[in-house]
Amino acid sequence: xxxxxxxxxxxxxxxxxxxxxxxxxxxxxxxxKPKLVIxxxxxxxxxxxxNVHRGVHTLSVKATNEYEKSRSKVRxxxxxxxxxxxxxxxxxxxxxxxxxxxxxxxxxxxxxxxFITPFEHHSNIVPWQELCKNKKANLKYIPLTESGDVDLDKxxxxxxxxTKLISITHMSNVLGTxxxxxxxxxxxxxxxxxxxxDACQSVPHMPVDVKDLDCDFLCFxxxxxxxxxxxxxxxxxxxxxNEMPPFLFGGDMISEVTYEDAKWNDLPYKFEAGTxxxxxxxxxGFACDYLKNIGMENVWNHEIEIGEYIFSKFKSLDNFExxxxxSKEKRGGVVSFSxxxxxxxxxxxxxxxxxxxxxxxxxxxMPLVRSYGIVAASRASVYIYNTxxxxxxxxxxxxxxxxxxx
Amino acid sequence: xxxxxxxxxxxxxxxxxxxxxxxxxxKLSGNYDETKAHNPFCGDEIELQLIISEDRIVxxxxxxxxxxxxxxxxxxxxxDSVYGKSIEEVKNINLNVRAMLKDEELSDEDLDSIGDSYxxxxxxxxxxxxxxxxxxWAALKELIDKY
Ligand SMILES: Cc1ncc(COP(=O)(O)O)c(C=O)c1O
Numbered sequence: 001x002x003x004x005x006x007x008x009x010x011x012x013x014x015x016x017x018x019x020x021x022x023x024x025x026x027x028x029x030x031x032x033k034p035k036l037v038i039x040x041x042x043x044x045x046x047x048x049x050x051n052v053h054r055g056v057h058t059l060s061v062k063a064t065n066e067y068e069k070s071r072s073k074v075r076x077x078x079x080x081x082x083x084x085x086x087x088x089x090x091x092x093x094x095x096x097x098x099x100x101x102x103x104x105x106x107x108x109x110x111x112x113x114x115f116i117t118p119f120e121h122h123s124n125i126v127p128w129q130e131l132c133k134n135k136k137a138n139l140k141y142i143p144l145t146e147s148g149d150v151d152l153d154k155x156x157x158x159x160x161x162x163t164k165l166i167s168i169t170h171m172s173n174v175l176g177t178x179x180x181x182x183x184x185x186x187x188x189x190x191x192x193x194x195x196x197x198d199a200c201q202s203v204p205h206m207p208v209d210v211k212d213l214d215c216d217f218l219c220f221x222x223x224x225x226x227x228x229x230x231x232x233x234x235x236x237x238x239x240x241x242n243e244m245p246p247f248l249f250g251g252d253m254i255s256e257v258t259y260e261d262a263k264w265n266d267l268p269y270k271f272e273a274g275t276x277x278x279x280x281x282x283x284x285g286f287a288c289d290y291l292k293n294i295g296m297e298n299v300w301n302h303e304i305e306i307g308e309y310i311f312s313k314f315k316s317l318d319n320f321e322x323x324x325x326x327s328k329e330k331r332g333g334v335v336s337f338s339x340x341x342x343x344x345x346x347x348x349x350x351x352x353x354x355x356x357x358x359x360x361x362x363x364x365x366m367p368l369v370r371s372y373g374i375v376a377a378s379r380a381s382v383y384i385y386n387t388x389x390x391x392x393x394x395x396x397x398x399x400x401x402x403x404x405x406x
Numbered sequence: 407x408x409x410x411x412x413x414x415x416x417x418x419x420x421x422x423x424x425x426x427x428x429x430x431x432x433k434l435s436g437n438y439d440e441t442k443a444h445n446p447f448c449g450d451e452i453e454l455q456l457i458i459s460e461d462r463i464v465x466x467x468x469x470x471x472x473x474x475x476x477x478x479x480x481x482x483x484x485x486d487s488v489y490g491k492s493i494e495e496v497k498n499i500n501l502n503v504r505a506m507l508k509d510e511e512l513s514d515e516d517l518d519s520i521g522d523s524y525x526x527x528x529x530x531x532x533x534x535x536x537x538x539x540x541x542x543w544a545a546l547k548e549l550i551d552k553y
Contacts (some may be wrong), residue, residue: 018412343474345448345538346417353413361448375449405422405475 001298007385009034009290020355023390028173028201028334028381029359030223033287037226040286044279052278053252053269067278070285071268077288078199078218079209080235084267087234087241088281092200093123095219095234096167098271099196100127102244103217104165105134107194112137112164115155115193118144118371119172119179122364124198128167137164142184148325150180156187163193170202174363174379175324176307176334185215194240200224205303205332205383207296216240222280227287231280234271241267248273299384303333306382306391310335313395319402323372333382336363342405344378350401356394415528416535417475420483424525425475430485434468439552443545450477450538454545458553462493469542476535480526481542487521488546493553495519500547507536 007013012032015022024032044066050059052067068083075086089095104127108114114128118141132139140158143151159166166188171178181197188195194216202208203218204225210218217240222231236244246253246264253273256263264270291299310333314322319340325331339347348360359379362369369377380394434455444451450473457466467489469481484503488496502516503523507530517524529539 343448343450345474345476345535349413349416349532349535366446375446404417405425 001294001302001384003302003385003387006294007387009036010385011035011038013385017355017357018353021393023354023356023393025380025382025386025390025394026357026359027383027386028224028363028379030229031204031226031383032385033226033228033283034290036290037228037283037286040283041228041279044282049279051275063278066282066285067276070281070288073285073288074233077292078203078235079211081211082238085235085238085241087236087268087271088276089232089234089271090230090277091223091232092198092219092221093232095217095232096123096196096198097127098234098247099165099167099217099219099236100131102247103194103240104128104131106245108132108135108137108164110136111162113140113159113162114138114164115140115142115159115166115168117142117150117168117179119169119175119177119368120167120365121169121173121198121200122366124167124169124196125367128165142166142168148177150184152180152183152187155184159187159191159193161192163188163191165194165196167196167198169198169200170208171205171332171334172324172365172368173201173334173381174336174365174368174377176201176331176336176381177325178330178332181215182213185213189214201332201334204291205296206300210235222284222287225284225287226290227284228280231277231284233284238267241271246270246273250274252276294384300332302384303382304328304331306386306388307331307333307335309388309391310380310382310394313391317395317399323377333386334379335381336377336379338372338374338377339402342402344376346405347378347398347401350404351394351397354393354397354400356397358394412528412531416532418525418528420522420525421475421479424479424482428469428478428482430467430482430489431470432468433470434466438466438468439549441545441548443541443548445473445477445537445541448474448538450474450541452477452481452542452545454481454542454549456546456549458493462553464488464491464493464496471542473541474535474538476526476529476538477541480523480539483523483525484542484546487523493550496546496550499523500543500550503543504540506530507539 048062050063052064143154145151196217197215199220203220218235223229250273254262255265323336344360438455438457440455452471455468459465467485469485526539
């Protein structure tokens with residue numbers, strides 16, 4: 001991987017923040033965008049801006065082609081079977097909500113069980129809480145072993161005919177912990193339950209193959225994988241999506257409308273009511289191209305190398321504690337840490353003055369962060385453009401900030 | 407940290423001093439009013455105890471808590487600013503501090519009333535931290551509004 005060349009592709013890395021070179025370590029929140037993606041947005045708006053699926057004129061045909069080409073790229077990126085299985089949404093949160101509102105409202109009933117894990121982002125907790133409240137169903141958590149791993153044996157003993165849905169994150173956005181999603185899906189597939197993978201932190205960083213995983217649904221956001229904001233993906237197996245009622249109603253999602261009634265359009269359009277986010281969908285396709293070109297194995301290897309480097313640095317620091325998974329095989333390039341005295345907000349504000357961007361707070365995972373006996377933590381998360389030199393800057397500045405507040 | 411400008415505005419020496427050596431942090435005894443304010447998003451906590459005298463003066467005050475330098479120093483500075491003041495003055499100071507952080511125009515007299523807490527003025531450049539600075543002032547408002 002040619003890091004120097006990659007860095008040149010990201011215009012923002014030339015930005016100065018408070019007089020310093022930007023060191024961007026908030027990639028789990030959102031990634032930066034390569035020029036290729038930015039240019040694709042400009043190209044659409046400058047050269048062929050037009051609505052899709054409804055015009056016969058040249059620009060509309062071109063816009064439709066590019067929009068659908070992008071869908072194919074996304075399909076290929078996660079190795080799905082059919083383009084129809086790729087639904088464009090605003091983000092992963094919307095994708096998860098669609099499942100809860102449509103599949104969930106039709107299939108989950110009183111006293112049924114929904115399982116999630118203690119590692120989830122609020123977006124993979126709250127929709128299920130609401131669904132369970134409405135249906136008087138139970139939201140259950142897959143238990144953990146003493147060492148903090150998912151307890152697969154206990155999980156096996158908890159599921160059965162009442163289990164309707166299991167939704168798990170592929171990688172924790174707080175701890176960087178990789179979950180044994182394949183094993184969980186395997187176990188789940190012995191029941192009628194459907195499986196949902198929150199792939200927000202996996203699809204951008206590692207090879208993900210929905211056929212190999214054999215999950216029923218998979219959700220992720222474009223903005224965390226070099227794509228624009230405002231575009232996300234809901235993958236679902238064709239037969240399941242096909243049975244599901246629509247989520248939003250209106251133009252594009254119908255095949256025929258009379259004054260009294262309407263027939264639903266085919267997949268994927270049944271779930272894409274109204275004019276879609278054309279430009280950003282196209283941009284996401286280019287983001288897939290860019291990542292594919294580097295190779296997801298290479299992306300992942302680079303990130304765990306940098307992640308490991310951060311871990312090794314923290315090992316020699318006295319007052320800091322790294323949260324979560326210590327074993328190298330089970331984590332990615334996300335490192336959350338706390339200090340025994342200095343509050344994360346002061347650390348975050350301090351680092352910002354040196355151009356180092358990290359995330360501080362509860363990381364949209366309040367229950368998980370609280371389980372460590374703290375309310376807020378600091379998090380550094382890496383991507384393809386981060387270097388060891390940047391980590392050195394981050395750690396040195398961190399020590400200066402510590403000194404200031406100690 | 408030498409090259410810091412806006413940062414030094416926010417974390418003035420006074421602020422760091424109050425953060426490291428909080429004033430009026432001894433819990434009260436006797437008949438006091440008490441409240442807790444906390445921000446669930448970052449875990450900042452302020453515990454405020456007050457004794458208001460018969461002639462409506464802040465006779466005793468105690469501020470303790472946990473959290474970031476801004477929330478904790480702001481509590482300490484607040485205790486200095488309102489100690490010995492009348493209820494009416496305290497209400498006015500509370501309004502003035504909020505106005506100051508919203509970057510509203512204040513008369514010299516209003517600015518003077520704020521006293522030591524003027525040190526948190528620099529926080530207005532960091533909107534996400536204003537909540538930290540106002541935590542203790544929210545607790546104070548809750549207790550004072552009863553009078
Ligand atoms: C694991 C995980 N799930 C869900 C989300 C929600 O993504 P979005 O805000 O793009 O909907 C995030 C992003 O923060 C995440 O990291």
